[in-house]
């Protein structure tokens with residue numbers, strides 16, 4: 407994913423942190439609190455995995471549905487981070503830190519220590 411759109415979206419989400427819930431879905435989520443945001447992350451996680459099951463044997467429509475559900479999941483995850491004042495760039499930095507480190511090597515090093 408281009409980090410440009412993530413940066414732009416994170417900026418909009420931050421601007422909605424104390425916004426008007428009547429005119430902003432994101433402000434409404436913040437106003438309802440962390441539990442509501444976590445419910446949405448949970449719902450979108452479930453919808454994403456169900457869409458992935460359908461996409462495996464489906465066609466273009468099912469693949470697009472999975473893309474849409476994954477976007478919902480990523481979006482609500484960004485709202486969660488924003489609610490907790492965690493900069494989304496920290497997640498990108500963590501992925502960058504892991505880049506090139508084999509998951510198997512990392513696990514072996516963890517189990518050895």
Ligand SMILES: N=c1c2ncn([C@@H]3O[C@H](COP(=O)(O)OP(=O)(O)OP(=O)(O)O)[C@@H](O)[C@H]3O)c2ncn1[C@@H]1O[C@H](COP(=O)(O)O)[C@@H](O)[C@H]1O
Nearest residue numbers: 415418419422429430431432433434446449477478481482
């Ligand atoms: N990317 C998104 C985005 N993706 C999904 N959604 C909303 O997330 C909700 C997804 O929830 P569901 O699929 O469960 O649908 P729903 O039943 O309507 O949702 P609930 O009423 O249960 O919460 C829908 O209302 C979508 O419109 C988003 N809402 C906003 N954004 C971005 O956030 C920005 C700020 O949005 P506002 O705060 O509304 O101005 C927008 O400009 C967009 O860039």
